[in-house]
Amino acid sequence: MSIRDNLIKIKNTLPTQVTLVAVSKTKPNTMLMEAYEVGQRDFGENYVQELVDKQAQLPKDIRWHFIGHLQSNKVKFIAPFVHLIHGVDSLRLLEEINKQGAKNNRVINCLLQVHIANEETKFGFDVAEILNLDLIDLSQKYKHVRIVGIMGMASNTQNSLTVETDFATLKTLYDNLKKKNPQDITILSGGMSGDYEIAIKYSSNMVRIGSTIFGERDYSS
Numbered sequence: 001m002s003i004r005d006n007l008i009k010i011k012n013t014l015p016t017q018v019t020l021v022a023v024s025k026t027k028p029n030t031m032l033m034e035a036y037e038v039g040q041r042d043f044g045e046n047y048v049q050e051l052v053d054k055q056a057q058l059p060k061d062i063r064w065h066f067i068g069h070l071q072s073n074k075v076k077f078i079a080p081f082v083h084l085i086h087g088v089d090s091l092r093l094l095e096e097i098n099k100q101g102a103k104n105n106r107v108i109n110c111l112l113q114v115h116i117a118n119e120e121t122k123f124g125f126d127v128a129e130i131l132n133l134d135l136i137d138l139s140q141k142y143k144h145v146r147i148v149g150i151m152g153m154a155s156n157t158q159n160s161l162t163v164e165t166d167f168a169t170l171k172t173l174y175d176n177l178k179k180k181n182p183q184d185i186t187i188l189s190g191g192m193s194g195d196y197e198i199a200i201k202y203s204s205n206m207v208r209i210g211s212t213i214f215g216e217r218d219y220s221s
C-alpha cells in the first residue's frame with residue numbers, strides 16, 4: 001500500500017476530535033510530501049537537526065511537532081517555528097523553552113511528558129510530580145510557554161491489559177488537570193502505531209503514528 005492509502009485508511013478510522021500526527025523521523029522529504037499532498041499538515045520528528053532541515057525545505061504551512069527527548073541546549077534551534085513540543089520532562093527544560101520563546105517573541109505550546117509505562121528507560125514526570133505542579137503558577141511565571149496538555153507512552157508490550165492500564169492512568173491524570181484548568185488543558189497525546197486504538201478508548205485526542213503510515217524505519221542507513 002502507498003503512503004497515501006495508509007494515511008487515508010487510518011484517517012477514516014479516527015474519531016473527528018482526534019488529531020493525527022504523522023511521525024516522519026528518518027523518512028525522506030519525498031515521503032512527507034506524499035502525505036502532505038493528501039492533506040496531512042501535522043508531522044512529528046524526534047531529532048532536532050533533522051527537524052530543522054525538513055522545516056527549511058518543506059512547505060511553510062506544516063505544523064511541526066517535536067516528539068523526542070529534547071535537550072535544553074537545542075531548544076533554540078526549533079523555537080522559531082515549532083508548533084508543539086510533546087516531551088517536556090523537566091522544569092529546567094520548560095524554563096529554557098520559555099527563554100527561547102521570549103527571544104522569538106512567541107508563546108510555545110508544550111505537553112508535559114508523563115512516565116506511565118513500567119519501563120525504566122522512558123522519560124517524563126511521575127504522575128505524582130505532575131499533580132504537585134501548580135500549573136497556574138507556572139503559566140504566570142513563564143509567559144512564553146503554554147502547557148496545553150500531557151503526553152505519554154504506554155509500555156512496549158503485547159499485553160493489551162498492561163497497555164490499557166497505562167492509558168487509563170494517563171486519562172485519569174488528564175481529567176484531573178483539565179478539571180482544574182479547562183481553558184488551557186485540551187490535548188492528550190497518547191498512542192502510536194501499535195496501540196493508538198486503545199489510547200483513543202481512553203480519551204487520547206492526539207495520536208502519533210509513524211510506521212503504519214510510512215513503513216518500518218531503517219536506522220542502519
Ligand SMILES: *Cc1c(COP(=O)(O)O)cnc(C)c1O
Binds near residue numbers: 025
Ligand atoms: C517514533 C515515535 C512514534 C511513532 O512510532 P510508530 O510505532 O512508528 O507509530 C510515536 N511517538 C514517539 C514519541 C516516537 O518516538
